[in-house]
Amino acid sequence: MTSICKICMKRANEWNRETLLEHVRAAHGDEPASVEQVYPELQEEVFAEPESEAGTGPKSSSNASDRNGPAGGHLREGNGLGDGEIGTRGSTAVPSDDLMDSSYGKKWYLIGVGGAGNNILDAILLRRDTLAENNERRARIWNGGLAGYGPLNTNISELEQTYYAQEEKEYSRHDLLSNCIIGQGKHDYAGAGYRWDIGEQLVEADFADGGDPFRERWDLKPQAIQDSQAVMFVHSVTKGTGCGSTPVLAEKLREEVVEEDFVVPKPLFSSIVIPSEGTEYSEFGGRAKVNGVVGLARASRSVDAIIPFDNNRLENVQADIRPRINRLEEYNPPQYREINRPLVAFLEAFTMSSVPQFLDRDATMSIMGDVFDPADSFRPVQDKYQRDPDSEFTPAVILAPVLGRSRASSFDESKLEILVRNALFQNKLAEFDPTTAWGGTFLVYGPEDKMAAVSEYVSDGTLSSIIADEEFLDAGTVSGIESVDIHVKQLVTPYLDDVFLWGTLWNPEMPSLDEMYEHARTLKQEGNTQQAENVRETWEHVEALFSCLGRENMG
Incomplete structure (x- = not known):
């Protein structure tokens, strides 16, 4: 007998049924899409009508509703985050809105740094265009969510290959040198060569002698940056530009562009692709490990929150959080096409959470839904750090990302548990141990008819209790006096058919970061190279960040 159900990941002794078929029929009979995807060989038997009921009206009608979606609409296969093909609801016309033309109050100013950051920015723009070309209302997520965006790089060839350069702006090489290059006139524009220190020096050269590339030449608009709710850098920490240039860019942006007299400063985020544990690149690539440690540590001093993405996890997540992005193969290298899809899905959900032009406000208010701002993802934990009067800075909060999806047509406590399991284990986008987290912020969202049921479990604390269970965050296990806080918010999002977490x-605690840390520490202690000396110079930042990971370091 099969020992585990691949839909809910429950073992046979938890099924309360004798066989896998009986379990799937009882527990997942209202999830035809999940059964079809995971157990196509069982689909016919799972949904077969008992002979005594075959042809009866109510049973037949129920099955038709489950398989075809609400009101008998045909349910077509899709492949991504609430894609329109999956029983799209409502009108597809995109209404005009004066707010769409203004950057004020929009969620992100997005800056893609280095080759990886440029590719991610391209993927986001292509996702935006995919939704718009299909006349989907969800195009408003990005139209209403982006206050502005732009790529920066030290490698002119990588910039020339981007969608941003070729189609968004139709830039020549000369245009790119003026608008997107880091270190103009200071190098041959061939990249930083895996050297984070060179990436750092090149961006510092742009600001030397009173230079201000934000206002003088880059495609980054200071007014739009000020108007946005937050700034998001997207980059990797394996090569020189994303690793070395981004922390300086964040510091300069805070000093030169963002209003300094605010009581609460504008949040700065870094979405960072980190080397994966156990891959050939991380196993034999000592340079990548060192860059990973240094890049994260230096970024942690410059931004408020870091969202780490692990390539292994991005490759292995389920297909149902890989959104459709047309023409991605034209602009993303083969090794990045599939891993960028779930990353874009996560950022799309984050963007949607406070885009008023997209929200179904009346429905949201009817179930006490609320919108949360970018800073709500990290500010509740900032005062849980140990107080150290001698410390120069408090490192950025690490935000380990998850995105779960349920196709269930109805919801009870067990279905919510499956959704939580899907998010925290099957569809986590970085490798981490949830039982070691300080807590977390969650957003459950979906169509109004399904959220009406889910809302009851949010309001009475059931969903929070499930997340806090010892199998998931194990919130009851705390050594100090601080608590493991779990913030759950809810949102009605029209034009989706499924519920997401x-x-x-x-x-x-993150295994890949631990491995990188140990390698860098050995180099610091035993190395006699310039690379080792560079690590020593930044070690204070490294220790500040890594000493905060894990629940035992809370408070």
Whole structure:
């Protein structure tokens, strides 16, 4: 007998049924899409009508509703985050809105740094265009969510290959040198060559002698940056530009562009692709490990929150959080096409959470839904750090990303448990241990008819209790006096058919980061090279960040 159900990941002794078929029929009979995807060989038997009921009206009608979607609409296969093909609801016309033309109050100013960051920015723009070309109302997520965007790089060839350069702006090489290059006139524009220190020096050269590339030449608009709710850098920490240039860019942006007299400063985020544990690149690539440690540590001093994405996890997540992005193969290298899809899905959900032009406000208010701002993802944990009067800075909060999806047609406590399991284990976008997190922020969202039921479990604390269970965050296990806080918010999002659970877990232990840390520490202690000396110079930042990971370091 099969020992585990691949839909809910429950073992046979938890089924309360004798066979896998009986379990799937009882527990997942209202999830035809999940059964079809995971157990196509069982689909016919799972949904077969008992002979005594075959042809009866109510049973037949129920099955038709389950398989075809609400009101008998045909349910077509899709492949991504609430894609329109999956029983799209409502009108597809995109209404005009004066707010769409203004950057004020929009969620992100998005800056893609280095080759990886440029590719991610391209993927987001292509996703935006895919939704718009299909006349989907969800195009408003990005139209209403982006206050502005732009790529920066030290490698002119990588910039020339981007969708941003070729189609968004139709830039020549000369245009790119003026608008997107880091270190103009200071190098041959061939990249930083895996050297984070060179990436750092090149961006510092742009600001030397009173230079201000934000206002003088880059495609980054200071007014739009000021108007946005937050700034999001997207980059990797394996090569020189994303690793070395981004922390300086964040510091300069805070000093030169963002209003300094605010009581609460504008949030700065870094979405960072980190080397994966156990891959050939991380196993033999000592340079990548060192860059990973240094890049994360230096970024942690410059931004408020870091969202780490692990390539292994991005490759292995389920197909149902890989959104459709037309023409991605034209602009993303083969090794990045599939891993960028779930990353875009996560950022799309994050963006949607406070885009008023998209929200179904009346429905949201009717179930006490609320919108949360970018800072709500990290500010609740900032005062849980140990107080150290001698410390120069408090490192950024690590936000481990998850995104779960349920196709269930109805919801009870067991279905919510499956959704939480899907998010925290099957569809986590970085490798981490949820039982070591300081807590987390979660957003459950979906169509109004399904959220009406889910809302009851949010309001009475059931969903929070499930997340807090010892199998998931194990919130009851705390050594100090601080508590493991779990913030759950809810949102009605029209034009979706499924319910999603988006979340960020605060400062958990992450195996890939531990491996990088140990390698860098050995180099610091035993190395006699310039690379080792560079690590020593930044070690204070490294220790500040890594000493905060894991629940035992809370408070």
